[in-house]
Amino acid sequence: MHRDVPLTLNIQQLAMLPIVRLMNQDNPFTRCTRQDDLPKYHGDSSSRLPDTYREVINAGLWGYQIHTYLVLIRRKFGPEVESQVREHQLAALEKDGAMAITHILSLIDSALTMGTVTIPGAGSDLDIPLEMNVALTLLLSLHESPDHTPDSTRHATHIQTMPPAIDWRLADCLCNAREEIMSTFIPMLAGIVLDQSSETNP
Numbered sequence: 001m002h003r004d005v006p007l008t009l010n011i012q013q014l015a016m017l018p019i020v021r022l023m024n025q026d027n028p029f030t031r032c033t034r035q036d037d038l039p040k041y042h043g044d045s046s047s048r049l050p051d052t053y054r055e056v057i058n059a060g061l062w063g064y065q066i067h068t069y070l071v072l073i074r075r076k077f078g079p080e081v082e083s084q085v086r087e088h089q090l091a092a093l094e095k096d097g098a099m100a101i102t103h104i105l106s107l108i109d110s111a112l113t114m115g116t117v118t119i120p121g122a123g124s125d126l127d128i129p130l131e132m133n134v135a136l137t138l139l140l141s142l143h144e145s146p147d148h149t150p151d152s153t154r155h156a157t158h159i160q161t162m163p164p165a166i167d168w169r170l171a172d173c174l175c176n177a178r179e180e181i182m183s184t185f186i187p188m189l190a191g192i193v194l195d196q197s198s199e200t201n202p
Contacts, residue, residue, distance in 0.1 A: 006193040011081070014194065015088035018069040018181065028061035029054045032173040049169060055144035057170065061177045063104030064134060066093075068181040070105075076189045104142070111137035131178070135170035 009017075025031065033049050049057065066089060074082040086105075093101040111133040139147045139162065140155050147166075149158045159167070 006191050008193045008195045010195045010197075011084045012088050014073070014081075014192070015085045016092065017188075018066060018185065019089065019092060021184070022062060022065060027058050028173070028177065029057045032057055032061065032176075049166070050146075050163060052146045053166065053170075056138060056142050056146075057173065059100075059104060059142060059144050060134075060138040060170070061173060063101060063108055063138075064174050065177050065181045066101065067105055067108045068178045069185060072182070072185050072189055076192075077194055081194065104138075107137050107141050108134055129171060129175065131171040131174040132167060134174055135167045139167060139170065 029049070070082055070086055070089075073085050090102055112130055114130075114133045136155075136159065139145050140149050140158065142148060147158060147162050149155055
Protein backbone atom coordinates (compact mmCIF):
# COMPACT_ATOMS: atom_id res chain seq x y z
CA MET A 1 0.00 0.00 0.00
CA HIS A 2 1.32 3.44 -0.94
CA ARG A 3 2.01 5.75 2.00
CA ASP A 4 3.01 9.39 1.81
CA VAL A 5 6.59 9.87 2.95
CA PRO A 6 7.02 12.96 5.18
CA LEU A 7 9.55 15.58 4.16
CA THR A 8 12.29 16.10 6.75
CA LEU A 9 13.67 19.64 7.03
CA ASN A 10 15.97 21.37 9.49
CA ILE A 11 15.31 24.78 11.03
CA GLN A 12 17.17 26.73 8.35
CA GLN A 13 15.34 24.98 5.52
CA LEU A 14 12.03 25.55 7.29
CA ALA A 15 12.87 29.24 7.63
CA MET A 16 13.73 29.63 3.96
CA LEU A 17 10.57 27.99 2.57
CA PRO A 18 8.42 31.16 2.38
CA ILE A 19 11.37 33.41 1.50
CA VAL A 20 12.27 31.34 -1.56
CA ARG A 21 8.64 31.28 -2.63
CA LEU A 22 8.18 35.03 -2.22
CA MET A 23 11.41 35.79 -4.07
CA ASN A 24 10.20 33.78 -7.06
CA GLN A 25 6.97 35.75 -7.34
CA ASP A 26 6.25 39.18 -8.76
CA ASN A 27 6.73 41.87 -6.16
CA PRO A 28 3.72 42.37 -3.85
CA PHE A 29 2.79 45.78 -5.28
CA THR A 30 2.51 44.32 -8.79
CA ARG A 31 0.38 41.42 -7.59
CA CYS A 32 -1.76 43.70 -5.45
CA THR A 33 -2.53 46.04 -8.35
CA ARG A 34 -3.64 43.04 -10.45
CA GLN A 35 -6.36 42.09 -7.97
CA ASP A 36 -9.65 43.10 -9.59
CA ASP A 37 -11.97 41.14 -7.30
CA LEU A 38 -14.72 42.85 -5.37
CA PRO A 39 -13.75 44.36 -2.03
CA LYS A 40 -13.89 41.93 0.87
CA TYR A 41 -14.67 44.62 3.40
CA HIS A 42 -15.49 48.13 2.32
CA GLY A 43 -14.27 50.80 -0.04
CA ASP A 44 -13.28 50.48 -3.68
CA SER A 45 -11.02 47.44 -3.90
CA SER A 46 -10.60 47.86 -7.64
CA SER A 47 -9.20 51.39 -7.36
CA ARG A 48 -5.63 51.77 -8.50
CA LEU A 49 -2.93 51.99 -5.88
CA PRO A 50 -0.74 55.09 -6.32
CA ASP A 51 2.82 54.20 -7.32
CA THR A 52 4.08 56.30 -4.40
CA TYR A 53 2.89 53.46 -2.13
CA ARG A 54 4.97 50.82 -3.89
CA GLU A 55 7.70 50.61 -1.23
CA VAL A 56 5.41 50.47 1.81
CA ILE A 57 3.18 47.88 0.15
CA ASN A 58 6.11 45.70 -0.89
CA ALA A 59 7.63 45.82 2.60
CA GLY A 60 4.31 45.51 4.42
CA LEU A 61 2.97 42.55 2.44
CA TRP A 62 6.27 40.69 2.64
CA GLY A 63 6.28 41.28 6.40
CA TYR A 64 2.67 40.18 6.81
CA GLN A 65 3.24 36.97 4.87
CA ILE A 66 6.33 36.15 6.92
CA HIS A 67 4.34 36.91 10.08
CA THR A 68 1.51 34.61 8.94
CA TYR A 69 4.00 31.84 8.20
CA LEU A 70 5.50 32.18 11.67
CA VAL A 71 2.03 31.81 13.19
CA LEU A 72 1.66 28.53 11.27
CA ILE A 73 5.08 27.38 12.46
CA ARG A 74 4.10 28.10 16.05
CA ARG A 75 0.88 26.10 15.70
CA LYS A 76 2.66 23.15 14.12
CA PHE A 77 5.97 22.99 16.01
CA GLY A 78 5.59 25.26 19.06
CA PRO A 79 7.03 28.63 20.20
CA GLU A 80 10.65 27.46 20.52
CA VAL A 81 10.85 26.37 16.90
CA GLU A 82 9.02 29.53 15.80
CA SER A 83 11.69 31.61 17.59
CA GLN A 84 14.50 29.72 15.86
CA VAL A 85 12.84 30.03 12.46
CA ARG A 86 12.33 33.76 13.02
CA GLU A 87 16.03 34.22 13.87
CA HIS A 88 17.08 32.60 10.59
CA GLN A 89 14.58 34.67 8.61
CA LEU A 90 15.70 37.92 10.21
CA ALA A 91 19.32 37.08 9.45
CA ALA A 92 18.48 36.32 5.81
CA LEU A 93 16.19 39.30 5.18
CA GLU A 94 18.19 41.92 7.06
CA LYS A 95 21.52 40.97 5.52
CA ASP A 96 23.20 44.12 4.17
CA GLY A 97 20.18 46.14 5.29
CA ALA A 98 17.93 44.63 2.63
CA MET A 99 14.75 44.83 4.72
CA ALA A 100 13.97 46.09 8.23
CA ILE A 101 11.89 43.00 8.89
CA THR A 102 12.33 43.15 12.68
CA HIS A 103 10.64 46.56 12.77
CA ILE A 104 7.89 45.44 10.38
CA LEU A 105 7.10 42.30 12.40
CA SER A 106 7.02 44.37 15.58
CA LEU A 107 4.53 46.81 14.03
CA ILE A 108 2.34 43.93 12.85
CA ASP A 109 2.40 42.29 16.30
CA SER A 110 1.34 45.59 17.85
CA ALA A 111 -1.44 46.14 15.31
CA LEU A 112 -2.90 42.67 15.79
CA THR A 113 -3.21 43.12 19.56
CA MET A 114 -5.81 45.85 18.94
CA GLY A 115 -8.38 43.25 17.87
CA THR A 116 -11.40 43.81 15.65
CA VAL A 117 -13.74 46.78 15.94
CA THR A 118 -17.47 46.73 15.17
CA ILE A 119 -19.20 49.88 13.94
CA PRO A 120 -22.98 49.86 14.54
CA GLY A 121 -24.99 50.47 11.38
CA ALA A 122 -28.62 51.15 10.50
CA GLY A 123 -29.05 47.90 8.59
CA SER A 124 -26.19 45.79 9.91
CA ASP A 125 -23.01 46.26 11.88
CA LEU A 126 -19.67 46.64 10.08
CA ASP A 127 -16.80 44.55 11.43
CA ILE A 128 -13.46 46.24 10.87
CA PRO A 129 -10.98 43.44 10.06
CA LEU A 130 -7.65 42.93 11.77
CA GLU A 131 -6.00 43.72 8.45
CA MET A 132 -7.28 47.29 8.72
CA ASN A 133 -5.32 47.73 11.95
CA VAL A 134 -2.24 46.37 10.20
CA ALA A 135 -2.79 48.55 7.12
CA LEU A 136 -3.09 51.77 9.12
CA THR A 137 -0.12 50.89 11.30
CA LEU A 138 2.08 50.24 8.26
CA LEU A 139 0.91 53.35 6.43
CA LEU A 140 1.52 55.62 9.42
CA SER A 141 4.63 54.00 10.93
CA LEU A 142 6.86 52.72 8.11
CA HIS A 143 9.44 55.17 6.79
CA GLU A 144 8.73 53.93 3.25
CA SER A 145 5.17 55.24 3.44
CA PRO A 146 4.12 58.63 2.04
CA ASP A 147 1.90 58.86 5.14
CA HIS A 148 4.68 58.19 7.66
CA THR A 149 3.78 60.18 10.77
CA PRO A 150 6.25 59.70 13.65
CA ASP A 151 4.08 61.60 16.12
CA SER A 152 1.39 59.11 17.15
CA THR A 153 -0.79 61.92 18.54
CA ARG A 154 -1.25 63.13 14.94
CA HIS A 155 -2.30 59.77 13.50
CA ALA A 156 -6.05 60.34 13.75
CA THR A 157 -5.74 63.72 12.03
CA HIS A 158 -3.42 62.45 9.29
CA ILE A 159 -5.72 59.54 8.41
CA GLN A 160 -8.24 62.12 7.21
CA THR A 161 -5.75 63.41 4.63
CA MET A 162 -4.76 60.06 3.10
CA PRO A 163 -5.91 59.08 -0.42
CA PRO A 164 -9.51 57.79 -0.42
CA ALA A 165 -9.79 54.08 0.48
CA ILE A 166 -6.00 53.53 0.52
CA ASP A 167 -6.31 51.90 3.95
CA TRP A 168 -9.14 49.60 2.84
CA ARG A 169 -7.32 48.75 -0.38
CA LEU A 170 -4.18 47.78 1.53
CA ALA A 171 -6.30 45.81 4.02
CA ASP A 172 -7.72 43.79 1.09
CA CYS A 173 -4.20 43.12 -0.20
CA LEU A 174 -3.08 42.03 3.27
CA CYS A 175 -6.03 39.67 3.56
CA ASN A 176 -5.23 38.12 0.17
CA ALA A 177 -1.58 37.77 1.20
CA ARG A 178 -2.52 36.01 4.44
CA GLU A 179 -4.90 33.62 2.67
CA GLU A 180 -2.26 32.84 0.05
CA ILE A 181 0.29 31.83 2.69
CA MET A 182 -2.23 29.77 4.62
CA SER A 183 -3.55 27.90 1.59
CA THR A 184 0.01 27.13 0.47
CA PHE A 185 1.71 26.22 3.73
CA ILE A 186 -0.95 24.63 5.93
CA PRO A 187 -1.03 21.47 3.76
CA MET A 188 2.72 21.64 3.14
CA LEU A 189 3.63 21.89 6.83
CA ALA A 190 1.30 19.00 7.62
CA GLY A 191 3.69 16.73 5.71
CA ILE A 192 6.93 18.05 7.20
CA VAL A 193 8.95 16.47 9.99
CA LEU A 194 11.50 18.65 11.80
CA ASP A 195 15.12 17.51 11.94
CA GLN A 196 16.83 19.42 14.73
CA SER A 197 19.97 17.28 14.73
CA SER A 198 21.59 19.40 12.00
CA GLU A 199 20.56 22.79 13.36
CA THR A 200 22.85 25.59 12.25
CA ASN A 201 23.27 29.09 13.62
CA PRO A 202 21.65 31.90 11.59
